[in-house]
Amino acid sequence: MTLLEVSDLYVSYGPIDAVKGVSLSVERGDVVAIVGPNGAGKSSILQAIQGLVRSRSGSVRWRGADITDWAPERRARAGIAFVPESRGVFRTLSIGENLRLAGCALAAGVDVSERVQLALRHFPALADRVSERAAVLSGGERQQLAIGRALVAAPELLILDEPSLGLAPVVLDELFANLAALRDEGRTILLVEQNVARAVKLANHLFSLRGGVIERVDEPDELLRNPSFRAKHLGMG
Amino acid sequence: MAQNLVNALSIGSLNALIAIGIALLFSIMGLINFAHGELIMIGGYALLWFAALPFAVTAVLVVAVVIGCALAMERVAFRSVRGASGETLLMTSFALSLFVQGGVLLFEGPNPQSADVLGSLGASVEVAGLSVGKLDLAIVGVTAVLLLGLAWFLRATPLGVQMRAAAEDFRMARALGVRANLVVAGAFGVSGAFAAIAAIFLIARTGTLTPAMGLGPVLTGFVAIVLGGLGRLWAAALGAFVLALLSVMLQAYLPSGMAAYRDALVYLGIAVILMFRPHGIAGRPGAVRV
Numbered sequence: 431m432t433l434l435e436v437s438d439l440y441v442s443y444g445p446i447d448a449v450k451g452v453s454l455s456v457e458r459g460d461v462v463a464i465v466g467p468n469g470a471g472k473s474s475i476l477q478a479i480q481g482l483v484r485s486r487s488g489s490v491r492w493r494g495a496d497i498t499d500w501a502p503e504r505r506a507r508a509g510i511a512f513v514p515e516s517r518g519v520f521r522t523l524s525i526g527e528n529l530r531l532a533g534c535a536l537a538a539g540v541d542v543s544e545r546v547q548l549a550l551r552h553f554p555a556l557a558d559r560v561s562e563r564a565a566v567l568s569g570g571e572r573q574q575l576a577i578g579r580a581l582v583a584a585p586e587l588l589i590l591d592e593p594s595l596g597l598a599p600v601v602l603d604e605l606f607a608n609l610a611a612l613r614d615e616g617r618t619i620l621l622v623e624q625n626v627a628r629a630v631k632l633a634n635h636l637f638s639l640r641g642g643v644i645e646r647v648d649e650p651d652e653l654l655r656n657p658s659f660r661a662k663h664l665g666m667g
Numbered sequence: 668m669a670q671n672l673v674n675a676l677s678i679g680s681l682n683a684l685i686a687i688g689i690a691l692l693f694s695i696m697g698l699i700n701f702a703h704g705e706l707i708m709i710g711g712y713a714l715l716w717f718a719a720l721p722f723a724v725t726a727v728l729v730v731a732v733v734i735g736c737a738l739a740m741e742r743v744a745f746r747s748v749r750g751a752s753g754e755t756l757l758m759t760s761f762a763l764s765l766f767v768q769g770g771v772l773l774f775e776g777p778n779p780q781s782a783d784v785l786g787s788l789g790a791s792v793e794v795a796g797l798s799v800g801k802l803d804l805a806i807v808g809v810t811a812v813l814l815l816g817l818a819w820f821l822r823a824t825p826l827g828v829q830m831r832a833a834a835e836d837f838r839m840a841r842a843l844g845v846r847a848n849l850v851v852a853g854a855f856g857v858s859g860a861f862a863a864i865a866a867i868f869l870i871a872r873t874g875t876l877t878p879a880m881g882l883g884p885v886l887t888g889f890v891a892i893v894l895g896g897l898g899r900l901w902a903a904a905l906g907a908f909v910l911a912l913l914s915v916m917l918q919a920y921l922p923s924g925m926a927a928y929r930d931a932l933v934y935l936g937i938a939v940i941l942m943f944r945p946h947g948i949a950g951r952p953g954a955v956r957v
Contacts, residue, residue: 501841502838503847507844514842518836523832523835527832530825530828531829531832531843531845532843533825534843534845583843
């Protein structure tokens with residue numbers, strides 16, 4: 431079943447087109463990665479999908495419905511969870527308050543505390559620190575909190591913007607192990623990532639974005655078998 | 668000296684009620700709402716409209732009317748410009764302020780009207796050797812309760828937590844499902860409630876009201892926010908008390924020949940403070956929180 435369908439999307443900042451006619455779709459259970467250099471327009475695509483920037487033209491459809499003009503909060507309530515590049519952690523709120531805030535996207539009557547406990551199973555290190563201010567967290571812990579918070583909303587689609595950005599290698603291993611676990615649970619994930627090797631290992635569909643133009647590239651499995659790719663991105667001959 | 672501190676505490680409390688109503692909206696929307704003065708003015712006239720009723724009923728009705736007007740302001744004037752530049756929001760608030768003033772001028776006329784509010788609190792009581800007006804005690808006490816109540820609301824209720832999140836990063840809060848309309852309306856509602864209480868105490872102190880009466884208080888509130896530090900509620904309250912302290916101390920200790928320069932010297936003092944603390948006494952660059 432197609433969850434998300436982006437068609438001929440343009441995003442502009444003044445006279446500059448950041449995203450030029452991007453089309454892509456995400457099926458339930460997919461892990462779709464968009465890779466590309468800085469300034470390619472990757473984050474703009476995700477923000478347009480979440481409604482945080484307005485598209486100049488094109489459409490975003492969610493489970494068949496046109497949501498191009500929906501407010502961000504309506505998209506969140508419809509089942510789209512977004513973890514921005516900055517993590518979007520509220521520093522002045524406690525870890526617990528950050529987590530419970532995502533309960534805003536849940537239907538009335540759903541037990542938010544139960545959802546928080548379920549999310550914390552993925553990140554047990556946070557479980558004992560819910561009363562601490564989020565400002566004290568390290569970069570890796572903030573990423574854990576941001577993803578955990580997104581999971582509280584029980585999203586049908588988890589959108590991650592550059593999850594590896596600014597994280598130490600050892601933290602990255604842990605983060606991508608967590609993402610792989612989410613993938614193996616059957617969760618649907620759309621991420622943009624500069625770390626091509628990590629993205630290829632996680633995703634089952636891959637897009638490349640350059641200058642705001644998207645193109646589908648080889649399937650990740652094929653790339654992992656490609657000697658030149660292995661040499662360039664994985665350091666393997 | 669102690670007597671002056673008591674006076675400063677009372678005036679500072681009234682300033683704080685006004686400043687926090689303005690600061691709350693600035694924290695969440697980036698809006699300096701100069702029409703907040705008109706909410707205070709409407710509260711003043713509402714006191715007249717319901718004057719025949721028992722005071723408790725009057726107070727509840729005044730608060731309800733002003734909250735209703737605040738919500739109407741949000742829905743009619745500010746919702747369509749939400750997210751616009753600070754300048755656009757400021758101009759909208761000026762225009763709204765003039766529009767509301769004009770409306771009240773049409774119905775109530777330009778002449779000052781008098782109102783006897785809380786006249787039973789006109790006497791003074793002896794507290795630790797100091798003569799303290801009952802009205803001053805009421806202002807300080809009610810302000811303390813309201814500030815504590817607001818702190819509790821922001822910490823302990825889902826809407827309060829959503830407001831704090833929105834003050835830090837409105838876009839991200841919305842991306843998590845926080846309803847922008849609910850949070851902003853909530854902020855206008857709280858702001859309106861503070862304006863209403865401020866109106867009651869202001870009229871109780873001065874006894875007069877005019878359609879333009881909101882301008883002075885809103886300027887005082889704005890100066891208090893800048894002095895305390897933009898974007899932080901407790902800093903706005905701090906600025907309100909420091910402003911009152913400056914004013915009362917100058918009033919008390921200036922030679923009588925220089926009394927006319929009191930306000931000028933207050934602002935000179937503020938300018939000096941801002942030279943050393945350009946983001947306000949407790950402000951930091953970019954700090955926005957409630």
